[in-house]
Amino acid sequence: MSTVIRNGTIVTADLTYKADVLIEGGKITAIGENLTGDTQLDATGCYVMPGGIDPHTHLEMPFMGTYSADDFESGTRAALAGGTTMVVDFALPSPQQGLLDALQMWDNKSGRAHCDYSYHMAVTWWGQQVFDEMAEVVKRGITTFKHFMAYKGALMVNDDELFASFRRVGDLGGIAMVHAENGDVVAELSARLLAEGNTGPEAHAYSRPPQVEGEATNRAIMVADMAGVPLYVVHTSCEDSHEAIRRARQQGKRVWGEPLIQHLTLDDSEYFNKDWDHAARRVMSPPFRDKRNQDSLWAGLQSGSLSVVATDHCAFTTEQKRTGVDDFTKIPNGTGGLEDRMPMLWTHGVNTGRLTPNEFVAITSTNIAKILNVYPRKGAVLVGSDADLVVWDPKTEKTITAGSQQSAIDYNVFEGQKVKGLPRFTLTRGVVAVTEGKVDSREGHGEFVAREPNTQVNRALSQWKELTAPRPIERSGIPATGV
Numbered sequence: 001m002s003t004v005i006r007n008g009t010i011v012t013a014d015l016t017y018k019a020d021v022l023i024e025g026g027k028i029t030a031i032g033e034n035l036t037g038d039t040q041l042d043a044t045g046c047y048v049m050p051g052g053i054d055p056h057t058h059l060e061m062p063f064m065g066t067y068s069a070d071d072f073e074s075g076t077r078a079a080l081a082g083g084t085t086m087v088v089d090f091a092l093p094s095p096q097q098g099l100l101d102a103l104q105m106w107d108n109k110s111g112r113a114h115c116d117y118s119y120h121m122a123v124t125w126w127g128q129q130v131f132d133e134m135a136e137v138v139k140r141g142i143t144t145f146k147h148f149m150a151y152k153g154a155l156m157v158n159d160d161e162l163f164a165s166f167r168r169v170g171d172l173g174g175i176a177m178v179h180a181e182n183g184d185v186v187a188e189l190s191a192r193l194l195a196e197g198n199t200g201p202e203a204h205a206y207s208r209p210p211q212v213e214g215e216a217t218n219r220a221i222m223v224a225d226m227a228g229v230p231l232y233v234v235h236t237s238c239e240d241s242h243e244a245i246r247r248a249r250q251q252g253k254r255v256w257g258e259p260l261i262q263h264l265t266l267d268d269s270e271y272f273n274k275d276w277d278h279a280a281r282r283v284m285s286p287p288f289r290d291k292r293n294q295d296s297l298w299a300g301l302q303s304g305s306l307s308v309v310a311t312d313h314c315a316f317t318t319e320q321k322r323t324g325v326d327d328f329t330k331i332p333n334g335t336g337g338l339e340d341r342m343p344m345l346w347t348h349g350v351n352t353g354r355l356t357p358n359e360f361v362a363i364t365s366t367n368i369a370k371i372l373n374v375y376p377r378k379g380a381v382l383v384g385s386d387a388d389l390v391v392w393d394p395k396t397e398k399t400i401t402a403g404s405q406q407s408a409i410d411y412n413v414f415e416g417q418k419v420k421g422l423p424r425f426t427l428t429r430g431v432v433a434v435t436e437g438k439v440d441s442r443e444g445h446g447e448f449v450a451r452e453p454n455t456q457v458n459r460a461l462s463q464w465k466e467l468t469a470p471r472p473i474e475r476s477g478i479p480a481t482g483v
C-alpha cells in the first residue's frame with residue numbers, strides 16, 4: 001500500500017523545489033516527478049514540509065498539586081491537528097523518586113499517543129541513585145536531562161547539584177537542559193508581593209522579572225562550560241536571557257535557546273486584564289514579556305542566535321487555575337499551544353516577512369531533530385526518512401477558538417486570533433491523520449523514538465575540552481626545599 005503526495009512544492013530547511021513524494025511502509029521511498037501510488041494526496045498550491053517537532057511538552061504531568069489536563073491522547077491529537085508529528089515530553093521524578101521509576105510512569109501514559117514521541121529526563125534532586133540511573137536512562141535512548149533552577153522547595157536544584165549533574169550528563173554524551181530562572185530571588189519576591197497584598201495573577205509577572213531569567217541563563221551557561229557539556233535553554237523569553245545565549249554562541253560555546261510561540265505572540269498586558277480568569281489562564285513561567293523582549297526573540301530566530309520554537313504545552317483548566325484565586329503562587333503554571341504553534345508561527349513569522357518558509361521549517365523541525373540526534377529520520381524530506389509530513393496550505397484561514405480545539409481544556413490563550421496557513425494533510429509515519437481540519441488519527445499509533453548519545457557536537461566539545469584541560473607543567477629544575 002503506497003501513498004503519493006502530488007503537485008506540491010517541497011520546503012525543507014535549505015531547499016524549495018517542486019516534486020512528488022512517494023511513501024511506502026511509513027517511510028519516504030522516492031522523491032521526483034510524476035510519481036504514482038495506490039492513494040494520491042493532492043498538494044496543489046501547498047508546501048510539503050517535515051512535520052513539526054515540539055521538543056517541550058508536559059502531558060499529564062503531576063505539578064503544583066494537580067495534573068496537567070492534556071494527556072498523551074488529547075495532547076498528541078492536538079499536535080497532529082496543527083501539523084506537529086512528534087513531541088518530546090519531560091519524565092519528571094518527584095523528589096527522591098528514582099529516574100527509572102519515573103520513566104516507567106511515563107511509559108504507562110504514553111501508549112495512548114497518536115504521534116511519535118520521545119522523552120527528556122528531569123533531574124529534580126541529586127544523589128548516588130540519580131547519578132547511577134542516568135547511565136541506564138541514556139541506554140534507553142533518553143539523552144537530554146532537564147534541570148529546574150526555579151520552583152524552590154519543589155523541583156529546583158542548587159548550583160552544586162547543577163554542576164555535578166552537568167558533569168555526569170557530559171560524561172554520558174548527553175545534553176543538559178535548564179529552566180533558567182533564579183528560584184531564590186523568585187521565592188523572595190513572591191513572599192514580599194504577597195505580604196504587600198499583591199495576590200492577583202499580575203503579581204506572577206512581577207515576581208519573575210527578566211533579570212531572574214537573565215541571571216540564571218548566564219549562570220547555567222558558565223556552569224555548563226566548566227562542566228564541558230552542551231546546553232539547551234528552554235523557554236527563552238527575554239533579551240536578558242537571549243543576550244547571554246547570543247554572547248555564549250559568539251564565544252564558541254555549545255548553547256541553544258528555545259523561545260515559545262506564546263512569548264513570541266502574546267505580551268504581558270494579558271496579566272492586567274480585569275477578568276481574573278483571563279489573566280490566570282496565562283500564568284506560566286517565565287511570564288509573557290513586553291514588545292521589546294518579543295522583538296529580541298524574533299531577531300534571534302532570524303539571525304540564528306535562537307534555534308527552536310516550542311510550546312511548553314502544559315495546559316490547566318479554568319477550574320484548576322482557580323486554586324490560586326487568593327494567592328498567585330498557587331495558580332498552576334502553564335499554558336497550551338500544541339495545536340497552534342505552527343499556524344501562529346507561520347502567520348506572525350512567514351506572513352509578515354520575519355521568517356522565510358525555509359527558516360520556518362528549520363525552527364519548527366529540522367534544527368531540533370539535529371540537536372536531539374534524530375535527523376534525518378525526523379525533520380527531513382529525504383528518501384529513507386519517516387513520512388512525518390505536513391502538506392501546508394498557505395491560503396487556508398481560521399480563527400482560533402477553544403470550541404473547536406483538540407485540547408481538553410475549556411479555553412485557548414490564542415482565542416480570537418486569525419491565522420492564515422494550516423495543514424491540508426498531516427501524515428504520521430505515512431498515515432494520514434488530518435485532512436483539512438478533520439482529525440482522523442489513531443490512539444496508540446505513536447511510537448517511542450530512542451535517541452543515541454554522543455552527537456557530533458558532544459564529540460567536538462569533548463575533544464576541545466580535552467585539548468584545553470588543565471595539565472601539570474613538566475619542569476626539570478625544581479628548587480630543593482629548606483635550603
Ligand SMILES: NC(=O)NCCC(=O)O
Pocket residue numbers: 058179283284285286312314333334335
Ligand atoms: N512553564 C510553565 O509555566 N509550566 C510548565 C513547567 C515548566 O516548564 O516550567
Ligand SMILES: [Zn+2]
Pocket residue numbers: 179234235285
Ligand atoms: Zn520550565
Ligand SMILES: [Zn+2]
Pocket residue numbers: 056057058234312314
Ligand atoms: Zn516546561
